[in-house]
Amino acid sequence: GENVEQHPSTLSVQEGDSAVIKCTYSDSASNYFPWYKQELGKGPQLIIDIRSNVGEKKDQRIAVTLNKTAKHFSLHITETQPEDSAVYFCAASRDTGRRALTFGSGTRLQVQP
């Protein structure tokens, strides 16, 4: 089955700096890669996703890049703000069959004001 590894487990940045979280996956047939943000006391919420037919996707201060050859993808947050502080999870799945997500272990991001 799929295995997703995520690094780092914790990340502390100053407000206004950039943050990068990296994930690798094992199943070459995976082609859907979402990122979820979990704030304290809440369930995870989708913030951005990418499919394997594109290499990069941006949404305001958030971007995701995908290198399908190397089987890794990354989340980039620019101009970080205190409200970006949360736990971030990457995930991977195939487009067919059960389409169940395999999640990474999570990254706790702390943005220092």
Added chain:
Amino acid sequence: DVKVTQSSRYLVKRTGEKVFLECVQDMDHENMFWYRQDPGLGLRLIYFSYDVKMKEKGDIPEGYSVSREKKERFSLILESASTNQTSMYLCASRTGGEDEQYFGPGTRLTVT
């Protein structure tokens, strides 16, 4: 707005008890999921359901069962709770034609 609700935010049970965790979604989603979340392990899929009365094992189904008698409700059952089932349990739902999963707020279960 999609809303996924879980019956309890916090639950304390004793070893050997039968435990029911309930999840309800209000958006007529076909797919529903149960995950457990543990520090350093992320979210791991326990069971999921494609439709009423249909269920499929996830990656860690041992010690759990599920029930989906109505489309909006997906129940996770711990037949005989054990201390290693102390965890945060998250329910999610998704419509069949889309990718985004919508999560409930979670139930923190402690088994003593």
